[in-house]
Amino acid sequence: MAEITQQPRRAPRPHGPGNRMAPGEKAKDFKGTIRKLLQYMGPYRVGLVAAVILAMASVVFSVVGPKVLGNATTEAIRGAQALAAGTGGIDFGLIGKILVTLLVIYLASAAASGIQSWIMTGITQKVVYRMRGEIAGKISKVPLSYFDGGAVSKGDVLSRMTNDVDTLSQSLNQGLIQLVTSLTQIVGVAVMMVTISVTLAGVTFITLPVSAVILGVVIRKSQKYFKLQQEQLGAVNGRVE
Structure with a gap:
């Protein structure tokens, strides 16, 4: 945590419109920050892996669903054609089994998504709670001269204590899983498209x-x-x- 919260002392920047930090500024060491963050989340790696697997499972179920629904539609059309030709009828029993299977698939997708959200929310809150506690402990040990001497902006300190932690919370709770689900959905849809035509x-x-x-x-x-x-x-x- 010391590597994350402890920042080098920076010279004061002159005030004025020309010296404001540009919005959307890129991280100076993105890979290093991600590596430190993953190390910091080490105690929760089991839950994190479980959340990723459940997110992927939810997407797979949702992608397979339309394929199963297509089977039910195909069976209904075949039955209607046979009924019109006088050679048979619609097999409602088979269609019912397919629809029950479809319901189970969508329920499994919703359950996996819900459990994944519950796990990630818990992990995120634990990480943020731990980080806020360590930041508060760090701030309590910093002498007042650090703030009054003008070597650091009070806004920078407040930003690290509030905005940065909130941004990290949102990124962990939404961004990470969204990335996994998006990639899984792209691969899953591509595979289903190839299997269909x-x-x-x-x-x-x-x-x-x-x-x-x-x-x-x-x-x-x-x-x-x-x-x-x-x-x-x-x-x-x-x-x-």
Whole structure:
């Protein structure tokens, strides 16, 4: 914790609009910070791994669901065609079994998602509680001359005690699991597309990158016109005012 909370003393920055920190500033050592954070969360690694596995399971269940629902639809259409041809009828028993299986899959997905959220919320609150306690202990040992001497901004200290910890809490509780679920969903949807139709999946895999390239070119070419539009709109508003 000392490596995370202890920051080097920085020279005071002159006040003024030209010396404000730019929003969205990049971390100076992103990889090192992530490594230290993972080490700090070492006591909770079991729960963290369980939450990641449950998040992946929830996404897998939700991706498999439409495939099972498609089987029920296919069986209903086959039965309707057989009924119209006079060679059979709709097998409601089989359709019912498929729908029960679908219900179980969606319930499993919801249960996995709920348990994962409960685990991650608990881990996040424990980490934040521990971190706030260590920060408070650190601040209580710092002499008043550290704050009154002007070597450090009081806003920086308050930010580390409040905003930074809250941001870390939100990132752990939402960002980490969102990253895992997004990657799992991309892989799962791609696999399901290939199992349903290799041709349509290939068309989609080719179309998406081409669309992204075309969209990027259009955005670059049109950006200057949007800028000009805003400038002209500002001039008109200024004239009206």
